[in-house]
Amino acid sequence: GAGVSQSPSNKVTEKGKDVELRCDPISGHTALYWYRQSLGQGLEFLIYFQGNSAPDKSGLPSDRFSAERTGGSVSTLTIQRTQQEDSAVYLCASSLRFSGGMDTQYFGPGTRLTVL
Amino acid sequence: DAKTTQPNSMESNEEEPVHLPCNHSTISGTDYIHWYRQLPSQGPEYVIHGLTSNVNNRMASLAIAEDRKSSTLILHRATLRDAAVYYCILKGGGSSNTGKLIFGQGTTLQVKP
Numbered sequence: 001g002a003g004v005s006q007s008p009s010n011k012v013t014e015k016g017k018d019v020e021l022r023c024d025p026i027s028g029h030t031a032l033y034w035y036r037q038s039l040g041q042g043l044e045f046l047i048y049f050q051g052n053s054a055p056d057k058s059g060l061p062s063d064r065f066s067a068e069r070t071g072g073s074v075s076t077l078t079i080q081r082t083q084q085e086d087s088a089v090y091l092c093a094s095s096l097r098f099s100g101g102m103d104t105q106y107f108g109p110g111t112r113l114t115v116l
Numbered sequence: 117d118a119k120t121t122q123p124n125s126m127e128s129n130e131e132e133p134v135h136l137p138c139n140h141s142t143i144s145g146t147d148y149i150h151w152y153r154q155l156p157s158q159g160p161e162y163v164i165h166g167l168t169s170n171v172n173n174r175m176a177s178l179a180i181a182e183d184r185k186s187s188t189l190i191l192h193r194a195t196l197r198d199a200a201v202y203y204c205i206l207k208g209g210g211s212s213n214t215g216k217l218i219f220g221q222g223t224t225l226q227v228k229p
Contacts, residue, residue: 004159031215043160043203043219050215059216091159093217101148101167101207105217107159 002026004108006092012114013082021077021111025094032075033095033105034067038088046090049075050097082115089113120204125224128194136189136223138204143184148207151178151189152217153200160203160219163189199227 005024013019025032034046045059049069060066064082069075079086089112093105121139128134140149151163164171164178166187171178177190191198203222 033216035217035219042221043154043217045216045218048215056215093159101146102165103207103215104150104162104165105160106162110159 004092004094004106006090006108006111008111009109010112010114012116014116015084016081018078018080019082019113021079021090021113023075023077023092023094023108025073025075025092026106027073028096029094029106030072030097031095031103031105032069033093034075034077035091035093036088037091037110038085041088043091046077079113082113084115087113087115120206120220122202122204122220122223124221125226127226127228128191128198130196130227130229131193134191134194134198134225134227136191136202136204136225137186138188139186140204140206141185143206144208146208149178149180149184149187150205150207150217151176152203152205152219153198154203154222155197155200163202165207194225194227196227196229199225201225 007022031050033048035043037043047057047067049055064080067077089110091110093107095103095105150165152160154160166178179188201222201224
């Protein structure tokens with residue numbers, strides 16, 4: 001079946017511009033996560049959505065970052081006034097449900113963002 | 117979530133077994149042990165998880181110490197495709213569980229032909 005898809009696969013933007021990154025989770029998955037991976041750095045959590053509950057935004061690095069999930073499916077991560085330190089691979093993951101410690105996440109291929 | 121400690125890198129020969137260790141001395145009774153791996157230029161991929169008992173699936177085996185303070189991911193016959201960064205992650209099953217995965221630096225596995 002179809003996995004998690006993300007678009008675009010690559011995005012180059014100029015400093016100060018806004019960007020939107022899209023994630024299509026696996027159909028039927030109620031939990032959706034955003035992570036980012038900077039060059040030479042590990043993966044860091046950004047935000048997650050679970051059903052109709054309020055999202056956990058504890059990982060967002062600044063108020064320039066925001067995310068939405070419409071209709072419990074597609075999610076968009078928006079970065080306003082991009083900075084060079086925002087350059088990274090942004091990864092989306094989904095899981096069938098938030099089932100505590102057994103939750104298994106399925107990752108998309110990522111969007112590589114380069115801020116010039 | 118409790119912290120895990122893994123070696124930075126390991127090497128293996130193709131078609132030989134690989135044992136990837138992970139220490140998690142501060143694990144709580146409700147923490148699950150998860151392993152993910154990340155192949156070059158790809159997103160992470162789930163490998164296996166367990167709580168107390170050893171686990172086997174088509175990809176690997178997970179051996180969990182009796183005191184649960186350490187675990188070992190076992191790849192029975194390494195292939196070149198298994199070259200990746202392997203992450204050992206604890207995921208709480210109790211009220212502290214927040215859903216997110218906390219990735220460390222992982223172990224970079226090199227497989228030699």
